[in-house]
Amino acid sequence: MNKKFIAAQIALCNSLLVFTCPIHANDVTPITHKRQETMMSVVDENFSQDLSDLEYIKTDENVHYFENNIYSVKVNEKEDQTYSATIYVKSISPFLAKLGFPAYSLGSIEFDETVFDTQAPVIEVEDEIVTELAQEIDFDEIISVTDNVDTxxxxxxxxxxxxxxxxSYPCIISCTDTAGNETKKEITIKVKDEAFYQRIADAALAQLGVYQDCTMLVTNSLKAVGINFHGAPYAYSTLGEWTDNPVPGDICIYQGHVALYIGNGQAVHGGWLGNQTVISTVACTNPFIGYIHVNH
Incomplete structure (x- = not known):
């Protein structure tokens, strides 16, 4: 026989072999890797056989095929978003098919769409929570957690x-749903002393009638909020920021004098009437420079 003819026949047969056994059209995975893993995890947990090395093979319409060296598993996806999984012994199924019998299954299970939950919970809370001294936060009142599956x-x-x-204190809130999806949210909790400035003003009022100069009045008032400072009148301006909107507890700075503002245009002054501590208007004989809002 002509050798060229034989070679051509072999080449044709090889071409036909490649053509008739193409790569399966579904080799480009039609279901996500997450869904593959979830399906394999479900069947491994619910069948008594060892399916830990199960691999995804293909999807044919709504049927997903998995197998290892011994078993094959077929997962049927139904229209109502439920699933049924059936396990077969690979070595027996072809033999039964040759005899005209249906494949013998070792068992079946059913599960629903909730096992494919890939959406993490949603944590709703303000980015910054402010509270006062000694006032603990009730987190249940300010945090809302929702999920697409878990209630x-x-x-x-x-x-x-x-x-x-x-x-200011950092705070991390974490929530994990039953599918293992986790959400973390970082917020800041601020603890503020809302009565800080009023305590300074109250401390000044508590010194009425005390014989002392103006600087000692302010120094003793600031001690009520843990500030230890004493100096010349203008030196108290280093303790905060200048302000045009004074509140009780702010420091009044003058040329050669210092006082404590208590509101309504009044201040507590030391060093008056023979060094007494008295209440008077902010305006006095010393030229007024401005108000200092103490930092804290």
Whole structure:
């Protein structure tokens, strides 16, 4: 026989072999890797056989095929978003098919769409929460957690707030749904001393009648909020910021004099009437420079 003819026949057969056994059209995965993993996890947990090395093979319309060296699993996706999974022994199924019998299944399970939950919970809370000294936050009142599947979710809070001390404290809120999807939200908790300035004003009022100069009046008033400072009148301006909108507790700075503002245009002055501490108007014989709002 002509060798060229034989070679041509072999080449044709090889071409036909490649053509008749193409790569499966579904080799480009038609379901996501997450759904593959979830399906394999479900069947591995619910069948008694060892399916830990199960691999995804293909999808044919609404049927997904998985297998390992011993078993094959067929997952049928139904219109009502439920699923049924059936397990077969690979070595038996072809034998039964040759005899005209249907494949023998070792068992079946059913599950629903909730196992494919990939959406993390939503945590709703303000980015910054402000509270007063000694006023602990009720997080249940300010945090809302929702999920597309789970109706009851708990959250954890990672923070160390010292409610006895002013400051800004970081806080991380975490929530994980039953599918393992986790959400974390970082917020800031601010503890403020809302009565800080009023305590300065009250301390000044508590000194009425005391014989002292103006600087000692202010120094003793500031001690009520933990500020230890004493100096010349203008030196108190270094303790805060100048303001045109004074509140009780602000410092009044003059040329050669200092006082404590208590509101309504009045101030507590030291060093008057023989060094007494008295209430009078902000205006006095010394030229007024401005108000200092103390930092804290």
């Amino acid at each position: 009851k979710l708990s959250y954890t809070i990672d923070t160390e707030v010292d409610y006895s001390k002013e400051g």
